[in-house]
Amino acid sequence: MNENNKITEKNVIETEVTMGPVHSAAIEPYRVRLFVEDEMVKDAEITVGVNHRGIERIMEGLPVEKANSLTEKICGICSNSHIWNSVLVAEKAIGIDVPERAQYIRVIMEELERLHSHLLYLAHGNEVLGHETFAMRIFYIRETVMELLRMIGGNRVQYGASIIGGVRPRCELDAMRIQKISEGMDIIEEKILDFADRFVSDPMIMSRITGVGVLTRKQAIELAASGPTLRSTGVETDVRTEMEAYEPFDFNVITQDDGDVKSNLLMRVLEIPEAINIIRQAIKHLPDGKITNRSWDMQDAPITKSYIEVPRGKLYHSYALEDGRVRNSIVRTPSITNIGAMQYAAVGHHITDAQLAIVQCDPCFTCTDRAIQIIKI
Template identity: 70%
Template sequence: MDEKIPNSKIIETEIPMGTVHPAALEPYRVRLFVEDEIVQEAEITIGVNHRGVERIMEGLPVEKANALTEKICGICSNAHVWNSVRTAELGLDIEIPERASYIRIIVGELERLHSHFLYLAHGCEVLAHETFSMRVFYLREIVMELLNMIGGNRVQYGCSVIGGVRPRCELDSKRLERLANDMDALEEGLTDFVNRFTSDSILMSRITGIGVLPQKQAIKLDVSGPSLRATGVVYDLRTTMSEYDPFDFNIITQEDGDVKSNLMMRALESFESIKIIRQAVKNLPEGPVVTHDWEMKDTDIIESRIEVPRGTLYHSYALESGRVRHSIIRTPSMANIGAMQYACIGDQITDAQLCIVQCDPCFTCTDRAIEIIRR
């Protein structure tokens, strides 16, 4: 109680944000419970984007179901179709051509770059620094044009199919040369951005120590991806994926689990994606990009997990007469919602949206979860 104000008392207040908010890329609802401008509790509710994708997939031919998964998200569309196709390949014991695996890696890492650049640009926008935001969007545009070159589309590239990649995604010498040259341009531009960003004392003071997620809490909440590694946990699912065995890259970590650590995670991890793409371009094996040497059969429920820009993406389904049964899709943001809520607590209400954004939420592809309320 403030002694200068007789009989004063703290009044708990609820501040609603959303479902549409200028700092949010998608609709979701945030409830902030504050006392004297300090967030004491936060609640994030999704459900606005629910489209029943898993129900629609039920009974579809597996090829059509795979194509549908690409529509789940406009940021990680390739990740969804890759993991859905990978699920079928695991169940049907399909060994894809090595060249196809390399092309999948190239597209996957390009998607990681465009996702991380979007994250950095959005973060700068929330920080009210439009110049930095536009600089990153310029770099992202290079990546989007590369994805368009490979798949013929800037959002849904339709790269992976059962047995490999589509023939239209084949990389000839001109495409490989452009990829190599653009990696040099991206590295130069990203280096310049990171140097400018980290040397801005006002920005750095604004994001240091804000939205702290302790490592123990991150593990307890089952946080994954860069948001987990930002707390110092050395874990990247790519190190367990056979597709990444031929590539040399570092697992980037930060220690503080705050907004600064999360922003630096994505920036530094982007350098590793550039490194992986360069290796794939340089060592791209000869051979076909797709195999048709496999037969459809019924399977039990098959599970596949891959590392996508936000963490661990889970797909599972069974095959019955070539059709999908019992599909379940779980995205990283499902687990990371807890981290977003926790990160707000103890900070000023003006920092709340920044604390949420630091976990890189993607609720459009998360929106299939249900909450069971026990009475």
């Protein structure tokens, strides 16, 4: 103190708070280091790698159809997305025409998985918020989707629907299955609209998520954020608008403007009716014909790339073909950059909001854990 008894120095408590690799608010193992001053986050570091299984290395030299099946094991939430994109690589490399009916069934499976993923995200988000009732309601709605996936593919998690040239015979849609899908969409739409009304009408929840974990449009672009995480900042981009399989369908690209937790949650809520709309169009206009084209010959091909839009953003697969076997496989999931962006979204918030800011991008650490290092920009 000086002569006038005024405080001239400020004592700041600096500390590091570590969460993980196991934490009650995290579905998967990862490590978060929060550098805190007086309970405010000044910097954050997210480390992945706990779930590394070396799938890309295991794929090296495998017969292509076996390697495609292995990609389903990358992620239990996006299993259909991975095998579909992996199959697309071979189809592009060899020049295989896929029957139109098979394309429609692939889209139906992918949009069902989008529903499954978004509903899981909303349930987990409410769990992190401490709202167990909302979380359980969403899990209840999600069961309808899981049963539809089981009905079509035979499993609740890994369905093995896509194969080179089309879809498996067990995934054919007869009149009974089409009716069940239609009824399921009605149930989900009614219940998700009721949930959305309750959700946005709850002042405690809205005050808890508004303005938390803000990622600006500029930051999202510079950090290569993808999918709903990027669209939540107002960037209107969706790989489905560039995919041949989605050309017959009309749907809106949903965006929000604030880039915070509220925007990310609303992104998923509003994308669910769009997914339902695409599924309804697909079953209504499902073309007749074969679901598999097996009139092709395996041949060598250079490294071929494929991008698709999965629930979390842009998914990349590539590999070369040599004697019917996969070479130089690379898989890049959208979470790798979205997680890196969350290191910035967590900064400037109270420590109690840090985990909420991190999980707002719907991170999938297991499918991300093929990367060796995240380079800080």
